[in-house]
Amino acid sequence: MALPDLAKKPQRFTGGHRACAGCGFPVTIKIILQAAENPVVVGCATGCMEVTSTIYPYTAWRCSFIHTAFENAAATMSGVEAAYRSLKRQGKIDKDIDFIAFGGDGGTYDIGLQALSGAMERGHKLVYVCYNNQGYMNTGIQRSSATPRGANTTTTPAGTHLPGKPQYPKDLTAIMAAHGIPYAAQASMSHWNDLYRKAQKAFAVDGPAFLNVLSTCRLGWATAPEDTVDVAEGAVQCNVWPLFEVENGKWKLTFKPKKPLPVADWMKQQGRFKHLFQSDNTELLESIQRQVDEDWQRLLELCGE
Amino acid sequence: MTLSSQTKNLLKVHQQVNVNIEPNAGWRDLPIGGVIPQAGTATQFATGDWRTIRPVWSKEKCINCHRCWLYCPDMSWISENGQIQGVDLTYCKGCGICANVCPAKVHAIEMHPEDNFKDDEVVKEG
């Protein structure tokens, strides 16, 4: 699909929302909703997306939308999807409808992991999208288990003893793939075509699908608002955020940087890593690079590259 | 069973296609449970006044790639029949993403300080 054609389809997410200037997730929403052919019902976890897009009486959603709480977007949408199946079976509804649950990385990797795992295991026909901005942004930039090692957050503040978050992020996309669901993929808002195609596949499978989509938070990452797309692109180019998919158990790389950038180059773009370059953190930076390289090698093997 | 007058009122409200939620509406007149019974009401909330810099578009230079349309977080680029028409500044927050993603060789968007423009020029460019 060429972009001018994509723009011909009616948009289901409007301006007038209150996300920060230069926020990444509205773009993620836009690309995913443009990929849906059917009417959609969207469920959303508490977090920046929900809180900026539905400030009563203003909603940025042009499709059916429900938010109930933080940790349960997958469970709430399980109920919506079960209602759909029930009413369809009874002949009370005949339309085809797609179901999407959006959760931030906090609402997905951390507090919502149980509900997500349950929904995926039960096999609801539901596309779960983690709009991953690598931290709890709505509550003021706290660490999550998706936050990169070394990042300065308000619960892992860079200090004299600790240089930001001590742990590496966990590999949630692999965890979701391990559920044996028909489709799990990792994508980035910067690579719209890749994301668009993955969203199409996710809608097409007959069962649950999971998309983990890197979506810049320029406030929490401390980047210039105009750099939102570039920084997400950088994460892909340095292999911190590889693009891949797992379709019926088969792993496939969907993008391979020609010459991967050093991770430090990507980190230098962001204020949240500033402290690492202000004093000698060579060792830490090297070990981060080593970890990224190892993860990348493992991924290449999984993908048969 | 009979319905209370508020319930009748609410059912009536629900059946209207355009619900105008008055900022001063009392509890009896609001739809129940916090429901916003209408789609896309955020379009009534202009975020354009957050802007300190504004995108200026050159129709001549534009190659219609639509990257600005795609990456604008505030749905500000107007596309009709696959043609970029310009930018609607009602929601534009002046992030500068559009100017940044416009291909470097094309450079059809430039960001200018908001102070360079008089208020009455706002709303739509194209």
Add this chain to the structure above:
Amino acid sequence: MAVAVETQKTAALTGNEAAAQAMRQINPDVVAAYPITPQTEIVQLFSTFVSDGLVKTEFVAVESEHSAMSATVGAAAAGARAMTATSSQGLALMWEMLYIAAGMRVPVVMPMVNRALSSPINIHCDHSDSMGARDSGWLQIYSENAQEMYDNLIQAVRIAEHPDVLLPVMVTMDGFIISHGMENVELLPDRAVQDFVGEYHFPYPLLDVEHPKTLGPLALQDFYFEFKRQQAEAVHRAKNVILAVAEEYARISGRRYGFFEAYQMDDAEYAVVVLGSTAGTAKYVIDQLRQAGEKCGLVKIRVFRPFPGPELSELLSGLKALGILDRADTFSTQGGPLYLEVKAALYHALKRPKCINYIYGLGGRDIDPELIRQALMEIKDLGSEQADGVGPIVRYLGVRE
């Protein structure tokens, strides 16, 4: 539509079986539930109805009670009649979602089998679980026995879904005592229940995709309060609806229900107020005392939310003394939750009885007739002219000193 009372079938059922039968007859579109003693049997039985094709329900075997309530809220908001069931720790895990269900005005109905809350962990009956949820915005109906559980559940659907109400309803019964005790239960014909509950209707169904709407938005200082005011009003309006539904139910079943049951209250001078299965034991004691010429009576509260304050006040204000039995404590030094409500209801009465509180039966501790008789004798003494002061207002009945 009137159904001849004689077409009802009598069956020997446990409380859980009676609840499951009511659910089968209500035949909800979606049930999302998670097992917990002593409610488990309801989920298991209902699953067999699904497996055997006896219901049209989509059963979602969720991974927790938090998800059970989340999915039930989602299904109800989507436009489907949705139910769940729980007890104790399960209700505690749902806590967050209870408030959300009420705030979003989804008419979910839930059998709730009363069980003590940890810690220590205990699987037996007390009312700590549902009492903790008393201010969550749910309507609460307490059942004395399996028959009431059955009848209350069917009525709850109509109450919850009434457009004047649109609030979730929990219908409780005492764990083990009722949930596992076998009794004769009169069951309505399936058809009669189906006709009684009718079609589900929620004014803002998500699946009506032609009319997209946003449910569960952020509402701040400028609107939140109005929604809470609406919610308070809906609870007020539920009172009329509860009585009207009871009236209609009496026509098809021959069984009458109100906010509470007044037993031997016409000329009573002193009385006890109770919830749930204890009413059965207390009635037996009252009968005995009455034979000995005592002017005692009993009030069994059926509807705890909305609380029938003015109606109770009218009934109770003429008494000399009153003992309120609570199977839960508030740990506030002020007594149990039922005591606080009844006492508050009496505050504006011109004549007020002396009022004391008995906390009893925690963690399933037996309440035998002798204990109730003792309590009634204390209450009687309190009401006598000679009594001076009331003594301790909160007393613990049946605990080892």
